[in-house]
Amino acid sequence: MTISGLFKKSFYLFLLLSLFNCKYGFAQKTVLEYVETRIGTAPSTIESARSHSEAGSELKGQTIPVVGAPHGMTQWTPQTRSTETKCIAPYYYTDSLFQGFRGTHWLNGSCVQDYGTLTIMPMSGELKVNPELRATPFVHEKEKTSPDYYGIGLEDYKINAEVTASLRSAMMRFTFESDDESFIVVEPNSDEGEGFVEIFPEKGEITGYNPVHRIYQGSGQSAGFSGYFVLKFDKKITQFGVWKGDTIVPGGRLYQGKGMQEKLGAYIGFGAARQTVLVQIGTSFTSLEGARLNLQKEIEGKSFETIQKTTQKLWNAALGKAEVKGSENDKKLFYSALYRTKLSPRLYSDFDGKYPSFAGGTPLQKAEGFDYYCDYSMWDTFRAAMPLHHLLEPEQSGDMMQSLVKKAEEGGWMPIFPCWNHYTSAMVGDHSMSVIADAYVKNIRNFDLESAYTSLRKNAFEVNTDTKSYAAGKGRRALESYLKYGYVPLEDSVWQAFHKREQVSRTLEYAYDDYCLSVLASGLGHKDDAIALKKRALNYQNVIDPSTGYARGRYADGSWIKSFDPFVKRSSFITEGSPAQYTWFVPQDVAGLQKIMGGSKAFSNKLDTLFEQGHYWHGNEPNHQIPYLYAFAGQPWKTQKLVRKIIREEYDTGMGGLSGNEDGGQMSAWLAFSMMGFYPVTPGSPVYVLGSPVFEETVLNLKGKKFSIIAKGVSATALYIQSATLNGKPFTKTYLLHEELIKGGKLVLQMADKPNKNWGANISDLPPSLSE
Secondary structure, three states: OOHHHHHHHHHHHHHHHHHHHHHHOOOOOOHHHHOOOOOOOOEOOOHHHHHHOOOHHHHEOOOOOOEOOOOOOOEEEEEOOOOOOOOOOOOOOOOOEEOEEEEEOOOOOOOOOOOOOEEEEEEEOOOOOOHHHHOEEOOHHHOEEEOOEEEEEEOOOOEEEEEEEOOOEEEEEEEEOOOOEEEEEEEEOOOOOOOEEEEEOOOOEEEEEEEEEOOOOOOOOEEEEEEEEEEEEOOOOOEEEEEEOOEEEEOOOEEEOOOOOOOEEEEEEEEEOOEEEEEEEEEEOOOHHHHHHHHHHHOOOOOHHHHHHHHHHHHHHHHOOEEEEOOHHHHHHHHHHHHHOOOOOEEOOOOOOEEEEOOOEEEEEEOOOOOOEEOOOHHHHOOOHHHHHHHHOHHHHHHHHHHHHHHHHHHOOOOOOOEOOEOOOOOOOOOHHHHHHHHHHOOOOOOOHHHHHHHHHHHHHOOOOOHHHHHOOOOOOOHHHHHHHOOOOOOOOOOOOOOOOOHHHHHHHHHHHHHHHHHHHHHOOOHHHHHHHHHHOOHHHHHEEOOOOEEOOEOOOOOEOOOOOOOOOOOOOOOOOOHHHHOOOOOOOHHHHHHHHOOHHHHHHHHHHHHHOOOOOOOOHHHOOHHHHHHHHOOHHHHHHHHHHHHHHHEOOOOOOEOOOOHHHHHHHHHHHHHHOEEOOOOOOOEEEEOOOOOOEEEEEEOOEEEEEEEEOOOOOOOEEEEEEEOOEEOOOOEEEHHHHHOOEEEEEEEEOOOOOOOOOOHHHOOOOOOO
16 A cells, blocks of 8 residues: 555544544543643732732732542642641642642632641651651642642652542552652641641551631631541551651650640651552541541542542532533633632531531531531622522532521521631621522522521621620621611721721621522511611612712711722722722612712713723622623623623633632632623622623533523624524523523524624613612
8 A cells, every 4th residue: 555545544544533532522521621720829910910919919819729529628739838827828839849738628719727737748768847848849840730630740759649539538649669768747737736646557547636726706716626637558657756846756656736836747657668658538627536437438448540530520510510612721711710619618517417516616516418518708709609609509509508507506696707617707798698698599498598587687687795706706797887877987997807997898798788688588578677678778878979979988977088089999998999999889789879870871981980990900809790780781782891801811721810819719700600601790689690701602501401502603802792582582681580591591692793782771671770
């Protein structure tokens, strides 16, 4: 056969195999394979982040490359920083030294603290226990990263280190490729020096714990529980010991920290040989017995590959709730974002349902018929991350709502920002009202609604007069002032809170929360409460100065603060932003806000000023709904233009591809919703405002039904909606209802590169508002 003939035959065989693979899926990527877990681990490369950020941490996404199941109890990450200190993540892409694998409870993308963690480090040759001294160079090009697996070659030690994980447990595989002594160091990362370790060499085990401490309200106090761990090794231990600081005690079996802020831990050796060591790890927040049970039930008797494949299936199922058709890079951007929305809230209950009591730790409780969760970054995630979860995972969301109910029952008050299984009062607002009302209007019912309402009502109507419990974070901040004046006046410094003052932001957010509770009250038949709360939902009017049209500080006598610049980057009465940015946080009554400003035209002009003069800051959450507000003024084409611009300018797939802290998944939830083409401007209502979809097609798999969004002709420039049909019928509304999505159906959008300023411009097409 000639070379030409051989080439032709090979070509046709290749073509046939390609067609076969495409048909049967062998060549197709799974959705998990699009995830880049390291996005946000480097300082932001986004221009607006540098323009608006003040604190150094605001320039970072604060994410970590997580290994573990969605919403897992303990997640695993390579460690490059050895502390649990506030605002320091365990891993930064700019670091070059690997200190071990950390079992972390880091709140994804936050500026809080890690807690209850442990670190496991393999090494060969000379034993080094201090994390800075044992650290070894690694290069990012050799990292293998995925939510189900992380692997890295440690060249100086000649070790290949790998980890995979389940919900509460993990397995590590260390391949020692030198003839030197093989060691593993275990460290409970207690900055206070209160950790505990114990070695059982005859059983091939190490157990221990790391006590958890509070921050914000009650900072430094014990949280009442610990992060417990049980490690089992498959190779015979030939030497062992414990260590404190730089002092190593060969043959030591146990060490209990004395709270002297010294590092401590255990080490074991396996002899001088080339070998592979498997480590099984069980973790728990209840006890060593709970950690052992979790290990036995989840991974005991299973291979590394079996555990990894099980976790792969969990991730593909979770991410596969949204199927998208578009460019490979956009799929990477989208599924990486969707992954980051599924790291918190965190599972807290053991395999048998036990969990530490909220706000104290004891006695142990048992979740009957649900999984118990904590670590809700509520001020951030109520906006889009929790609504996204309500949409894609309603059953699990019900468990998360029941977890909030149990917190209120066990602690006496509904928590405002529940983290570390405790009260914090870390931020402003009272947004458990939002997420529970949002679950209710989206027909999530697998939680105790009446108990939830009782606790939420207490937060909204009862001032906590107990000085001690109020200082501990129980009760709505500044509620007495809010009830008396209809706003929080500047004289009230709100001293018992991490975020002090910020009176205008509190008023705006409380008014919205009152709206959410009014929805729940109405639905449950509490008519008098519903009327009172609906009236309070208009309290935003008390802090929008009609003479300027901007949110403005106000004194108790009704006068406005005299020195006022709406565009100043920071103001004492505003939370993390400017008055011009916070003015737009009236999601429950955008039509009413327009009236104060002088009508829809003045409203739109003010929005134009915000965007055109560079005052919009996407890197912080209170801005997130603003681009969608043009739809309320009959100019949805401006929303379409801006949303697409923000997607392309504020996010990318590089390691610095977030424009601010990820904050529990909220930054990514905005992106995921917006790339699909809609956004929940007003959680607590069943309405999603349309934007500009990036994908040719998005299919949502919702409780056995499929809802498709097809964007015909969509491209980088063809971003404007010309016309639409919903289930084959002409559609001019600029919003979708939740019920329309879960019923299944098809929204078809005709896209073009020039706006159709008539589509969606009629009053009947606008999203609903409270005042209408």
